[in-house]
Amino acid sequence: MSRLVAHRRAAILFFFVLCIVLPVNGVVLPATAGAEPLVLAQVSDRPKKDFKQLLPMARYMADRLQAYGFNGAQVQLYDSAEALIGAVRQGEVHWISETPYTSARLMQETASTPLAKKWKNGQQQYQTMIFTLKRREILSLQDLVGQRIAFEHPDSFSSYFLPRRILENAGLSLVELERPEDPVPEGQVGYLFSRNEKNNALWVDKEIVAAGTLNNGDWLNPDRVMPEMHERFHVIHRSAFYPRAFELATPALSPEAALALREELLALSQENHAGLLARYEQTEQFSPLELQDLNFLQELTDTGGRAP
Amino acid sequence: MKRRFSVICRLSLLLTLLSALILLALMMAVDDSLKTYLRESNRADQDKLTEVARRQLEHDAQLLLRSLSDSLRVDIYNQDFSAIGDALERLGKFRNLDYIYVYDHNGSILHDGSADVPLYGEPITSHTPPQLLTGLVEGRFWSGEHLHLNSRVEASGEAFAAITAGFDFTSAFNEIKAHREDMISAEYSLFQNVRKAVLLTFMILLPICMLSAIWITRGMLKPLQVLTNRSSRYAEGERNLTFELHRPDEFGRLGTALERMRQALEESHDQVRQMAYEDTVTNLPNRRWFQNRLSEMMHRSASLDGTFAVLFIDLDHFKQVNDTAGHERGDQLLREVSKRLQTCVQANRLQRGPAAELARLGGDEFVVLLPAIQSAEDAAETARALLGSLAPPFLLYGQYFSISCSIGITLYPDDGISASEILKHADVAMYSAKQHGRNQFAFFQPQMTEEIREHLEIQQGIKEAIDKDYLYLDYQPLYSMESGQMIGAEALLRWRHPIKGLLSPARFIPIIEESDLIEDVTRWVANRAARDLKKILDLREHFSVAINISGAALHQLEMCEYICELKQHLALPDKTLSIEITETSMISHLDSCEAVLRRWKRAGIDIWIDDFGTGYSSLAYLNSLSIDGLKIDQSFVHNLIDGHSRPLIDAMIALADSLSIGTVAEGIETDRQHEELKAMGVEYGQGFGLARPMRIDALMQLLETEENVRP
Structure with missing residues (x-):
C-alpha cells in the first residue's frame, strides 16, 4: 500500500x-x-x-x-x-x-x-565503513594522522567520495600517495587506491595501509572480506545510509x-x-x-x- | 640291398633342408632383430619422449611464468593482491602447482596464491627448495617430476620482484609412462604380426624352395640320369647306343669320355673275342667258340626238335710232318688243310642251305658242325667230301705232302645229349676210324666207348706214371751159351698201376706206340737203363744193357740224338748200350730209320734185330744197315724140341755167321733147349730157363754172386 x-x-x-x-x-x-x-x-x-x-x-x-x-x-x-x-x-x-x-x-x-x-x-541503501587492524590500536579517525588509508578508486562513492568527505569533515588533511612506500607528510593522512574491495581489505590485513574503506555490502561479502578478517578488523567509523x-x-x-x-x-x-x-x-x-x-x-x- | 633315394631326390632334400635352415636362421635373426629393435626403440622412445616432454614442459612453464610476470608486472607493482590472486588462482586451475609465490626484491613473499595470502611478508627461501636459485634471477630446477622455476618481474629492464613456482608434472609423466606402455603393447602386437608374417612367408617359401630345388636338381642332373640310364642299358648288353650328349659342359665331357671308353671297350672286346674265339694259326673259330656254338645249337635243336651232326676230324700222322718238316711247315700245312676243309664245308653248305661250320679244336683236330641234317647219310656224305678234299697232295715249299684224316661222326640227339658228350663220342668215333686204318670216317657206336676208353686210360695214365714213378725196369739177363756167364741184360718196361696193379707190357706198349707218348716213355727207359748200366759197369767191366726202341720213335732224330748224348754224358764205353728194334717196325720205317741207325752205330751203340724171323724182312738190310746181331724169336725156340723150327734156327745161325753178326736165342725155358741151342752154335741165350727178369738190385746181387763164384 x-x-x-x-x-x-x-x-x-x-x-x-x-x-x-x-x-x-x-x-x-x-x-x-x-x-x-x-x-x-x-x-x-x-x-x-x-x-x-x-x-x-x-x-x-x-x-x-x-x-x-x-x-x-x-x-x-x-x-x-x-x-x-x-x-x-x-x-x-x-x-x-x-x-x-x-x-x-x-x-x-x-x-x-x-x-x-x-x-x-x-x-536499497548502503553505508561506508572505515576499518583498521585491531592490533594497530587505531581507534578513531584522528589516529589516522600520519597513517595511510586505502580507497577503492576515484570514481567510487562509498569507498572514496564518501569516506574522503568523512575524513575531511573530521578535520583531517588528506594527501594522495604514489606508492604504499611513499612517506606520509607530517600531520596528514596519506591515501592510496586499492583498485578493488578485496585489495582494500587485504592491504589492511597485510598492513600495507593502516585503514581501509568499504561499504557495508562489500564488508559482508565473504568473497571480498574473508570472515576471519572480521575478527582481525576493527570498524572505527560507519557513515549514514545512502541510496545504493x-x-x-x-x-x-x-x-x-x-x-x-x-x-x-x-x-x-x-x-x-x-x-x-x-x-x-x-x-x-x-x-x-x-x-x-x-x-x-x-x-x-x-x-x-x-x-x- | 636297401632301396636308396635317387641322387636327385637326395640333392633336392639336401637343398630344401639347406634352404629351410637358411630361412630359419634368417627368421630367427629377424625375430631377434625385431626384439632388440622393439626393446631399444622403446627405451629410446621413452628416453627421448621424456627428454622432449621435460624440455617442452620446462619451456612452457618458463613461458607461462614469464608471461605471468609480464601480465602481473603492474599488479605486482601496485600490490594488487586481488588481481595477482585471481591470476594465480586461474593458473592454479589448469596447472598442478606445488606452490606459486610472488616475492619482492627483499625476498619477502608478496603473494602465495591464496585468498588471504597468509605467507605475506615471509622470506621466500623458507618456502622453496634450497637448490632453486632465488633472488631476482631466472632459475630452474627439476626434482623428480617436479619443476621449480624462478622468473623475474621487470619494470624498465630492472627486476623488482620475482615469481617462483613449483610445477607438478607427475600426471604428464604418468601419461607418458602410460603412453609408453600403450606403445609397447601396440609395438608388441605389431611385432607379433610381423613374426606371423615372417612365419607365414617361411611356410610359403619352404615348399617353393623344395619345388625349386627339385626342379633345379632335376634340370641339372637330367644329363646324368640319361648317362646312368644308357650305362645301365649298356651293362645289360644293349650295344646300339652312344654316350655322346653334344653338350659343352662337364656332362658333355663325361658323355664324350664315356663314349670313348665305350669305343675302346668295344675294340678291346672285339680283340678279346677274336683272341678267345679264333684260332691264331688258321683263323678258324677255336675250341671255345665251337663249344659255345655247340651248346647253343643243342639248346636250339632241343627246342626245335632238330637233328645235327658233329664231325670230328683228326689228321693222320700229322705229327710226323711236324717232326720231319718242322713246325713252321706243319702250321703251313694246317692252314692249307683248313682252307680245303673250309672250301669243302662252304660248298657243302651251298648245296644244302643250312650253314655248316668249321672250327679247329687244336693240334691237328678240326670239327665240323652240320646243322639241321635230314639223316645220317647227309653227315656221311659230308665226311666223304671232306676226306676227298684232302686227297690231292699239298705242295709246300716245293715239296709235296700227302695227308689224310680220320673222321668221327656223332648225331644229336642220338649219340649224346650234352655238348661234351657229343664231342667226346665224336672223338671216340674218330679214334675208331683211326683204329680201322685211317683215312676213313666212322659213326659213333656205343660199344666203341669201351675199347677206346682203355686206350685213353693208358694214354692218359702213362704221363702220370712217368711223373709219379709208377714205371720201373726189369732186366732179363743174357748169358753166353759158351761160358754160361751173364754178359748183358735186356731192359723191360714195367708199369705198376696204383689201382690195377701190374699192367701187361703187351697191352699198354702198343697203345703207347700209337700215340706221341712213346717218345717220352722211350726217353725215360733210355735214361733209366743208361744210369743202371753205369752202376753195373762199376761192378763188371764188360756188360751190355739193351733197350727196345719202338718203330714209332725210330724215325725221330731228336730221340736218336738224345740217346747218343746220354751215352756220351754218362761216359758209357762202346758196345755196352744196345738197341733192339723189332723186325716189323724196322721194315715199316726202313727209309727214315736208316740215318738213325747209322748215327747210333757211329756212336758205338750195338743194334740188334728183335723177334727176328716173325716179319717179312728183306734180308738185304741186314747187311746194309750194319746190324750187330739177331735175336731169334722165342716162338722158334719154343718149337725147337717138338716142332719144326730147328732148320729155321740153323738157317738163322748160318745167316748170322755168314754176316759175322751175333745171335741170341730168346725164350729158353729148359735145359734141353739150352743144350740144343748151344750145340747148334747160338752165341747167347735168354729166357726163364736161364733167369727171369729182375729188378736192378737183384741183378746186381746176381752179378756179385757170379763174380764171387768165378775163380
Whole structure:
C-alpha cells in the first residue's frame, strides 16, 4: 500500500524534474529518431562481468521501448566517469545505471535525469565503513594522522567520495600517495587506491595501509572480506545510509521514452521478473525517487566533488 | 640291398633342408632383430619422449611464468593482491602447482596464491627448495617430476620482484609412462604380426624352395640320369647306343669320355673275342667258340626238335710232318688243310642251305658242325667230301705232302645229349676210324666207348706214371751159351698201376706206340737203363744193357740224338748200350730209320734185330744197315724140341755167321733147349730157363754172386 503511494509520488516528482531540466538544456529530442539500439552504459573496471550483467536488461528494455524507435540493445562500459560523461555528451548513451556520486556528476555535467533507485546487490541503501587492524590500536579517525588509508578508486562513492568527505569533515588533511612506500607528510593522512574491495581489505590485513574503506555490502561479502578478517578488523567509523544506485536517462533519450523506461523499470517485480532482476547486478527491485534522494544528489554535485 | 633315394631326390632334400635352415636362421635373426629393435626403440622412445616432454614442459612453464610476470608486472607493482590472486588462482586451475609465490626484491613473499595470502611478508627461501636459485634471477630446477622455476618481474629492464613456482608434472609423466606402455603393447602386437608374417612367408617359401630345388636338381642332373640310364642299358648288353650328349659342359665331357671308353671297350672286346674265339694259326673259330656254338645249337635243336651232326676230324700222322718238316711247315700245312676243309664245308653248305661250320679244336683236330641234317647219310656224305678234299697232295715249299684224316661222326640227339658228350663220342668215333686204318670216317657206336676208353686210360695214365714213378725196369739177363756167364741184360718196361696193379707190357706198349707218348716213355727207359748200366759197369767191366726202341720213335732224330748224348754224358764205353728194334717196325720205317741207325752205330751203340724171323724182312738190310746181331724169336725156340723150327734156327745161325753178326736165342725155358741151342752154335741165350727178369738190385746181387763164384 505504502509502496503504491510512494510510486505515485515519485511519478509526480519525476514529471516535475523533467519540466525543469529539459527547457534549461534547450534540447528537445524527437520521440522517434529513427531505428537505433538502446544504449545502456556504466563505468566499469570489470567490463566483461558487467557487460554480461547489463545486457539482458538492456535487451528487455529495448524490446519494450520499440515504440520509441529502438531496434536492439547495446551496453557501453567506460573505465572512468570522465569517459562516460564524454560519451553522454556525444549523445552515444541513452540510459545509465550508476552509484550516487557518478549519478550526481552525470546530472550535473550532462543533464541526465535520474529515473529510479536501483536496489543493487539487494541493497536499497548502503553505508561506508572505515576499518583498521585491531592490533594497530587505531581507534578513531584522528589516529589516522600520519597513517595511510586505502580507497577503492576515484570514481567510487562509498569507498572514496564518501569516506574522503568523512575524513575531511573530521578535520583531517588528506594527501594522495604514489606508492604504499611513499612517506606520509607530517600531520596528514596519506591515501592510496586499492583498485578493488578485496585489495582494500587485504592491504589492511597485510598492513600495507593502516585503514581501509568499504561499504557495508562489500564488508559482508565473504568473497571480498574473508570472515576471519572480521575478527582481525576493527570498524572505527560507519557513515549514514545512502541510496545504493540510480537509473538515469541521458538527454539522448526522449522524455517520452525516458518516462516509458521509468515505468517499465518500476513495473519489474520479484514475482514476475526475478531472473531478469537477479542478472541485473543482483537488483532486488527499483523504487521511485523521493525528494530527499534528489536533494542528496543535488548536494553531491553542489559540493563540486568535495565530500559533504 | 636297401632301396636308396635317387641322387636327385637326395640333392633336392639336401637343398630344401639347406634352404629351410637358411630361412630359419634368417627368421630367427629377424625375430631377434625385431626384439632388440622393439626393446631399444622403446627405451629410446621413452628416453627421448621424456627428454622432449621435460624440455617442452620446462619451456612452457618458463613461458607461462614469464608471461605471468609480464601480465602481473603492474599488479605486482601496485600490490594488487586481488588481481595477482585471481591470476594465480586461474593458473592454479589448469596447472598442478606445488606452490606459486610472488616475492619482492627483499625476498619477502608478496603473494602465495591464496585468498588471504597468509605467507605475506615471509622470506621466500623458507618456502622453496634450497637448490632453486632465488633472488631476482631466472632459475630452474627439476626434482623428480617436479619443476621449480624462478622468473623475474621487470619494470624498465630492472627486476623488482620475482615469481617462483613449483610445477607438478607427475600426471604428464604418468601419461607418458602410460603412453609408453600403450606403445609397447601396440609395438608388441605389431611385432607379433610381423613374426606371423615372417612365419607365414617361411611356410610359403619352404615348399617353393623344395619345388625349386627339385626342379633345379632335376634340370641339372637330367644329363646324368640319361648317362646312368644308357650305362645301365649298356651293362645289360644293349650295344646300339652312344654316350655322346653334344653338350659343352662337364656332362658333355663325361658323355664324350664315356663314349670313348665305350669305343675302346668295344675294340678291346672285339680283340678279346677274336683272341678267345679264333684260332691264331688258321683263323678258324677255336675250341671255345665251337663249344659255345655247340651248346647253343643243342639248346636250339632241343627246342626245335632238330637233328645235327658233329664231325670230328683228326689228321693222320700229322705229327710226323711236324717232326720231319718242322713246325713252321706243319702250321703251313694246317692252314692249307683248313682252307680245303673250309672250301669243302662252304660248298657243302651251298648245296644244302643250312650253314655248316668249321672250327679247329687244336693240334691237328678240326670239327665240323652240320646243322639241321635230314639223316645220317647227309653227315656221311659230308665226311666223304671232306676226306676227298684232302686227297690231292699239298705242295709246300716245293715239296709235296700227302695227308689224310680220320673222321668221327656223332648225331644229336642220338649219340649224346650234352655238348661234351657229343664231342667226346665224336672223338671216340674218330679214334675208331683211326683204329680201322685211317683215312676213313666212322659213326659213333656205343660199344666203341669201351675199347677206346682203355686206350685213353693208358694214354692218359702213362704221363702220370712217368711223373709219379709208377714205371720201373726189369732186366732179363743174357748169358753166353759158351761160358754160361751173364754178359748183358735186356731192359723191360714195367708199369705198376696204383689201382690195377701190374699192367701187361703187351697191352699198354702198343697203345703207347700209337700215340706221341712213346717218345717220352722211350726217353725215360733210355735214361733209366743208361744210369743202371753205369752202376753195373762199376761192378763188371764188360756188360751190355739193351733197350727196345719202338718203330714209332725210330724215325725221330731228336730221340736218336738224345740217346747218343746220354751215352756220351754218362761216359758209357762202346758196345755196352744196345738197341733192339723189332723186325716189323724196322721194315715199316726202313727209309727214315736208316740215318738213325747209322748215327747210333757211329756212336758205338750195338743194334740188334728183335723177334727176328716173325716179319717179312728183306734180308738185304741186314747187311746194309750194319746190324750187330739177331735175336731169334722165342716162338722158334719154343718149337725147337717138338716142332719144326730147328732148320729155321740153323738157317738163322748160318745167316748170322755168314754176316759175322751175333745171335741170341730168346725164350729158353729148359735145359734141353739150352743144350740144343748151344750145340747148334747160338752165341747167347735168354729166357726163364736161364733167369727171369729182375729188378736192378737183384741183378746186381746176381752179378756179385757170379763174380764171387768165378775163380
